[in-house]
């Protein structure tokens with residue numbers, strides 16, 4: 001059976017050229033970058049080359065890139081590190097209700113440690129209103145953290161405007177750009193952000209590697225203590241194969257971005273139009289145009305998300321849902337609730353995230369099986385209205 005992977009927001013396959021670049025560093029080029037002999041110097045040179053590649057993707061300076069174990073650590077480092085550095089000046093942080101748990105759970109931990117956190121609401125499309133940020137800023141505010149693009153609904157936030165408001169107020173601005181990097185052009189100088197998180201495995205790089213961009217001069221304390229690696233901002237012997245892989249993934253993303261973006265946007269719009277025109281009682285979650293190139297997120301009324309996923313899996317299609325059973329908790333996705341969906345409608349959500357290796361035939365497979373799956377599941381639902389395939393229920 002042909003299998004179609006449509007969960008690129010969860011993780012991506014390592015690009016063949018990334019793997020090729022990494023292999024020597026898992027084999028004979030195994031040196032520790034801190035060692036002075038040739039093995040060490042070669043590993044050091046490779047990590048510095050990768051740092052420059054990551055910096056180039058977002059128009060940063062290489063010295064402004066701190067390599068981490070991934071997006072989660074970068075987010076933890078940004079919030080906890082700034083709180084530790086500036087906690088004497090103020091103890092208020094602003095974020096949004098739709099952030100990734102790497103931000104939300106770190107913010108909650110800071111609340112337990114005496115910080116006050118404001119969670120900005122979003123509108124029905126998932127957008128943060130810059131006016132609400134203006135109103136939430138206080139003399140105590142030291143940091144604002146708003147994600148670049150949401151991992152569930154794909155909505156792209158007005159980051160330049162939010163960063164400008166924050167800067168005028170004298171606080172620092174962080175953005176979790178894990179989903180945006182490699183999919184949308186990002187220029188940290190133009191955007192005016194102070195800190196930005198990214199992750200390797202969301203951009204065809206390896207898992208377990210990421211980075212935090214830290215604008216030169218930004219006050220931040222390390223999260224991980226030990227040796228003098230990463231200019232003492234992040235201790236621990238470097239994950240050299242991972243770093244080299246992240247660098248190559250960043251180089252390829254910069255090179256291929258316009259092409260990837262056009263390819264993904266075309267497939268996305270084809271899929272969205274096809275689903276909305278072939279299935280009733282469906283809504284598109286997230287903004288229609290201010291949206292990640294590869295993201296499609298729907299809610300189907302009278303359908304359970306996990307049943308949808310199981311049926312799609314039987315058809316060879318990998319997708320994800322914001323329903324409770326797939327999130328590992330009793331509540332459906334906090335993002336879907338934040339944009340105003342009822343629990344019932346949030347339970348019937350389906351996220352399809354497209355990647356560079358997908359083709360139009362993959363979308364056609366979804367469009368050929370999804371209407372029947374939805375019809376069949378609704379036929380078993382006691383909530384679905386008459387005529388929605390209920391003929392054999394009575």
Ligand SMILES: *Cc1c(COP(=O)(O)O)cnc(C)c1O
Pocket residue numbers: 009069070071072073075100102147149150151176177178179199200201202208209210
């Ligand atoms: C995946 C993701 C993260 C976490 O990154 P990891 O590298 O998996 O730790 C953080 N934020 C967003 C928006 C993500 O999509």
